[in-house]
Amino acid sequence: MSITERHRGRTALVTGGSRGIGRAVSRRLAREGALVAVHYGHDEAAADRTVKEIETDGGRAFPIRAELGVPGDATALWSAFDRELAAYAPEAGPGLDILVNNAGITLPRTIEQVTEEDYDRVFAVNAKAPFFILQQGLGRLRDGGRVVNISSAATRVAYPAIIAYSMTKAALDHLTLSLALQLAPRNITVNTVAPGFTETEINPTLQNPQIRQALSAASVFNRLGAPADIADVVAFVASDDARWVTGQWLDATGGVHLGL
Numbered sequence: 001m002s003i004t005e006r007h008r009g010r011t012a013l014v015t016g017g018s019r020g021i022g023r024a025v026s027r028r029l030a031r032e033g034a035l036v037a038v039h040y041g042h043d044e045a046a047a048d049r050t051v052k053e054i055e056t057d058g059g060r061a062f063p064i065r066a067e068l069g070v071p072g073d074a075t076a077l078w079s080a081f082d083r084e085l086a087a088y089a090p091e092a093g094p095g096l097d098i099l100v101n102n103a104g105i106t107l108p109r110t111i112e113q114v115t116e117e118d119y120d121r122v123f124a125v126n127a128k129a130p131f132f133i134l135q136q137g138l139g140r141l142r143d144g145g146r147v148v149n150i151s152s153a154a155t156r157v158a159y160p161a162i163i164a165y166s167m168t169k170a171a172l173d174h175l176t177l178s179l180a181l182q183l184a185p186r187n188i189t190v191n192t193v194a195p196g197f198t199e200t201e202i203n204p205t206l207q208n209p210q211i212r213q214a215l216s217a218a219s220v221f222n223r224l225g226a227p228a229d230i231a232d233v234v235a236f237v238a239s240d241d242a243r244w245v246t247g248q249w250l251d252a253t254g255g256v257h258l259g260l
Helices: 020-031 044-056 073-088 116-137 160-186 209-217 227-237
Strands: 011-014 035-040 060-065 096-101 141-150 189-195 249-252
Touching: 011 020, 020 035, 020 044, 020 060, 020 096, 020 227, 035 044, 035 073, 044 060, 060 073, 073 116, 096 116, 116 141, 116 160, 141 160, 141 227, 160 189, 189 227, 227 249
Parallel strands: 011 035, 011 096, 035 060, 096 141, 141 189, 189 249
Antiparallel strands: none
16 A cells, blocks of 8 residues: 555544644645544634645545633534534545544743643643543544544653643643553554654744754754654554554654753
């Protein structure tokens, strides 16, 4: 099977799939044949643009809207998914094969600066939403499916400047471990992909040349990661080639912190 066909016949859902890493993942999975549900919270124009890019590349995709971090977010997301999938591709049938939990928000603040409102918000979007999306999605996920959680290298190092954000991603890491064991009898793999310093709009500090240079130098390749770098790893983990890989935390940082 060629690389452009390895996800043919599969249905994928990418949360936060309209921008940044999510956009690259959506495009990559679609290029390899998957029908992709591109989730977005507010930016409808970005979702439509991503869908059009996929269609221009010869792929298939449709947008679904659901705000995360609010009561009932998982129910709203799955209702939108079921409705739009049935309307766009009834021949695909209900359910899905690949779920990528990518949506997230950052919180660049030290412990002294984080308010209770900040804390509740970042946990609601980054940890609570994926938990209940998975809880309600297990019945839709087909046997032999794939779950990919997008975490962060910040869970493996001390990074006080983003302490609450890092805690949310650490929670997601444990979710990967527990579900990998629980879902193994259904031949469903669950893995974490952890980006490092990646060039996306979620990190406005990269506009500062000094910060940009310092973060680029953290990688052994002396550059920032590109969303496509992460998407390539996700596409592999979501494929049959990774059928013997589960419960793993995959470092996709470009070798950040390998040196002293």
